[in-house]
Amino acid sequence: MATSGGPKVLAIVLAGGEGKRLMPLTADRAKPAVPFGGIYRLIDFALSNLANSGYLRMVVLTQYKSHSLDRHITTTWRMSTMLGNYVTPVPAQQRVGKQWFAGSADAIYQSLNLIHDDKPDIVVVVGADHVYRMDFSDMVQQHVETGAAVTVAAIRQPIGSAGQFGVIELDESHDRRIGAFREKPSDPVGLADNPHEVLASMGNYVFSADALIDAVTQDAAREDSAHDMGGDIVPWFVEQERAYAYDFRDNTIPGATERDRGYWRDVGTIDSFYDAHMDLVSIHPVFNLYNYDWPIMTSYGSFPPAKFVTGASQRRGVALNSVVSPGCIVSGAVVTDSVLSPTVRAHSFSSINGSVLMSGVEIGRSATISRAILDKDVRVPPGVSIGVDAEHDRARGFTVTESGITVIGKGTVVPE
Template sequence: MKVKKKNVVSIILGGGQGSRLSPLTATRSKPAVPIAGKYRLVDIPISNCLNSDIKRMFVLTQFNSASLNAHIKNTYTFNAFSQAFVDILAAEQTPDNPTWFQGTADAVRQCMPHFLNHEFDYALILSGDQLYQMDFNDMIEAHVNANAEITIATLPVNAKDASDFGILKTNDKNEIISFIEKPVRDLLPDWESEVSEQMESEGKKYLASMGIYIFNRALLEELMSDPETKDFGKEIIPQAVGNRKILSYQYEGYWTDIGNIDSFFEANIGLTDDIPQFNLFDNDNKIYTRPRLLPPSKFHNSLIEESLISEGCIISAKEIKKSVIGIRARIGNDTIIHTSYVMGNDMYQSLEEMDRDKENGKILIGIGERCFIKCALVDKDCRIGNDVYINGGPHLEDFANALYVIKDGIVVIKKGAVIPDNYRIE
């Protein structure tokens, strides 16, 4: 049964304070974190919706939302005669809700009056910090054809990964009959579900919740009437299992939850693979973002291997390998960058500004000459001097100061940080 897209609205959860992604979230909300050099995390769920012809979207956020608001306002503008929109809903105090969002379900509850102003039969609830490409049409049609009240997108995982997820068990009709949060390994034999032959051959017999849900409107209104339930994954879904008809929609493509620095770094560096698991070069699944009037990138005596270079860069680096370089990046002579993500800059310095900074002994925006940078995340608008040596890796202990943070061996240079000449992190 085909579903009219006007009967579906998408609710994209912007997440909380994003402390696990700190310091990238120190001045921006999690959905606004730059990814793949030229996009923002929020572009992923929005693009999946647009590619699925779902064009009514709400983005719920409350922390550091200014840059996210600007990005969405400057990116997602639609024909004035269409019903398409992407609306930001920030936490707001009202007589009925004097507090900020207390969890994912509480965020939806507080924003319900805005959703109910629109005609819809199904609410598609998404996370704003995941990397994947999915056609939601198939999931919606499965939900409707099964007469389900809730459908949860599930990902087959192996025993090693199962303990990191909420695991769902299904019957022979793909209906979810039980749920357990992060089960210990000894319990796993009782939590196997029916999966495809390919997944079974890979040992992926356990169904993990992806945090992607479809709710019937009537049920969503009913569940949101209870102010005591604050979170979908911890309360709404476990309480509904066994009491509601819940369908499992199995997804077998690439999906990763970008919840911490390690997963964020791995997802970005993974894009440089010869055939990456997340395909940016797909005519049918475009990733949309803000259009920028930037010149082509310019290179001088540079060796580039297995790397993504965004537009508007000025690069004189000696060598860039297995790295992602963001927009407007400036990298000086004889610099070497390996296995790193350089986010780039929000603006260019004029020649006059550069001359003035040099006269005043101030380091220029970008990365200087003769630097070595490995296993690092360089946030936007950093000023890195000449002969700087940054050698990230598992040999480094976790550390934090005003300029940078080390997490899991990854050196994160904070947004706008000034790293002086000859500085060493090793």
């Protein structure tokens, strides 16, 4: 945790991502507003990590389809008695020109007035679409000790995923300094001690405030720039030998278990989003939501407790290896390896296996749901199967991923 008397820190949360690869979950909400883990939204992980690190002054830069995101921030974070009025959502302001933000660096450039008003020593810039726990104060401490202009959080990832990340090569002659940084390279080079891995940027940065202001201002004037943090700003500092890497393995979180220490997932695709949910449901979860020493905070309204009842059929309503939110009623249905958001209803003889059901989903009698993601308010009539026959699912207009996960968009009433 940050101690008083340290540098003055302002956090900027980049929450403008479109999340095209998460369609249809991002059809009418920004990626950081996508529900996760039953009761959370993706942005809750970044905001909770900042709050738990002691950094309570946060601005959230929003852009696309930000209505539900703004509402969530306002109800959960801004009005929260714990945090007072610290978390402010800031929509694209078009202060500088008529265009919306071009890229993440442009988003910061257009919001420089916030930094000028706040006068921080350090600006922590984080993405809003990852699932993890991280104490940013440890990274800030390293940043101050090395005298870097920017420090980039780094984690080892399989070389096959290098095309999704900024890839860091350390400068061998200088401890922790970044020698090269390439955004989403198509020809990555493996690490010396493990050719199957690269060192990836986590999209979280610590900047000295003056350096950040200078960099985004100069970048804004460059016509050959995409105005992107990973593609343009970090490489600019690397060239000047002022960029350092922070090894995520050095981060320690109170209450972390042996299994979930170092957990970090980019949930940018349907398959990775699904897999991260499955990480929550096993008996000894790969990611432990029950760590009260580093809570992930959210709010989701007032609902009665979840209830499991014997249906009219006299069949027991049960859930095993599952996460079930308040307001759910499992009546004569069997739920296994699944995550249920508030107010899901599952009726007699239905079975739900390996699935993610968002708020208000209703599963009719004798319906079967397998390896599927059902967005808010989807209604499945009695006797219908989802996720059992991929071709049939596609024919009904549902998205089916390469690994066979069926996704049904918000509010869909599945035909009988």
